[in-house]
Amino acid sequence: MTPPYNSSKPDSGITVLKIGGSAVTDKNAKAGLAKEEEMRRIFKEIATFSGKIVIVHGAGSFGHTHAKAYGLDKGFHQEGVLITHDSVRLLNEMIVKGLREENIPAVPLHPFSFSVCEDGRIKSMFVDQISLMLDHGLVPVLHGDVCMDTVRGSCILSGDQSLPYVAEALCAKRVGLGSAADGVLDADGKVIPKITPKNFDSMKMHIGGSAGTDVTGGMLGKVSEILDLAKRAGIDSSIFNANTPGNVAAYLSGKNIGTLISRD
Ligand SMILES: Nc1ncnc2c1ncn2[C@@H]1O[C@H](COP(=O)(O)OP(=O)(O)O)[C@@H](O)[C@H]1O
Ligand SMILES: [Mg+2]
Numbered sequence: 001m002t003p004p005y006n007s008s009k010p011d012s013g014i015t016v017l018k019i020g021g022s023a024v025t026d027k028n029a030k031a032g033l034a035k036e037e038e039m040r041r042i043f044k045e046i047a048t049f050s051g052k053i054v055i056v057h058g059a060g061s062f063g064h065t066h067a068k069a070y071g072l073d074k075g076f077h078q079e080g081v082l083i084t085h086d087s088v089r090l091l092n093e094m095i096v097k098g099l100r101e102e103n104i105p106a107v108p109l110h111p112f113s114f115s116v117c118e119d120g121r122i123k124s125m126f127v128d129q130i131s132l133m134l135d136h137g138l139v140p141v142l143h144g145d146v147c148m149d150t151v152r153g154s155c156i157l158s159g160d161q162s163l164p165y166v167a168e169a170l171c172a173k174r175v176g177l178g179s180a181a182d183g184v185l186d187a188d189g190k191v192i193p194k195i196t197p198k199n200f201d202s203m204k205m206h207i208g209g210s211a212g213t214d215v216t217g218g219m220l221g222k223v224s225e226i227l228d229l230a231k232r233a234g235i236d237s238s239i240f241n242a243n244t245p246g247n248v249a250a251y252l253s254g255k256n257i258g259t260l261i262s263r264d
Pocket of ligand 2: 021
């Protein structure tokens with residue numbers, strides 16, 4: 001759903017950065033397993049940036065494995081909701097703590113606490129606090145989460161869905177998605193420089209799910225969400241490899257790397 005209002009001025013200068021679960025966790029692990037060295041390096045790169053930034057991280061093995069085990073992508077399961085939410089909160093806590101260690105004033109925001117979905121899609125999400133936090137120099141850190149759902153009881157609210165919602169609500173200037181691939185790859189494994197509504201249909205056949213456990217559609221889910229953002233709000237996004245040292249800092253310094261997802 002389209003955010004109800006824009007709390008920021010157009011061209012707000014806000015950057016929204018996703019740190020993919022595949023970049024900072026071992027997605028093949030049966031339970032939550034963080035790649036701590038990778039996290040530390042990425043946080044040091046984020047610390048080079050001084051502008052307004054919202055961070056959204058994926059759930060990786062902290063969420064997808066539980067979500068799959070309890071069928072949370074299909075409907076409500078009380079124990080599943082508790083265990084999955086606790087697990088993604090644990091990852092969020094590690095990430096917020098790691099960012100603080102790099103002197104980034106990170107604050108945790110759990111979408112479960114301020115969002116409602118309708119059949120798997122955001123119906124409403126309270127975001128007024130985010131722009132106020134940014135105005136005061138804080139760095140909000142959201143994440144993939146479980147969410148109460150008016151149709152299914154509960155659902156999985158992926159970081160790939162919250163990210164464009166927040167980006168649109170804040171009129172973000174730049175949206176970057178750091179994942180574990182060099183961008184969106186074609187059949188030969190080469191990075192597709194640009195995806196637009198015009199070429200998406202011909203590229204789609206090369207884009208698939210995740211190599212690890214991911215209940216929210218892997219790369220194809222990600223591209224679909226941010227292509228919609230480009231179409232709806234004219235906000236471009238870049239998908240790049242956050243596991244390549246220097247990439248996060250380069251993106252934050254203004255470079256476009258990886259695949260650009262754009263309206264035209
Ligand atoms: N065409 C493609 N280009 C890049 N990655 C792809 C493609 N098709 C499938 N993938 C898989 O999707 C993964 C990215 O999705 P995902 O694991 O959900 O990342 P994240 O954890 O960042 O959300 C890649 O690491 C790769 O395994
Ligand atoms: Mg994913």
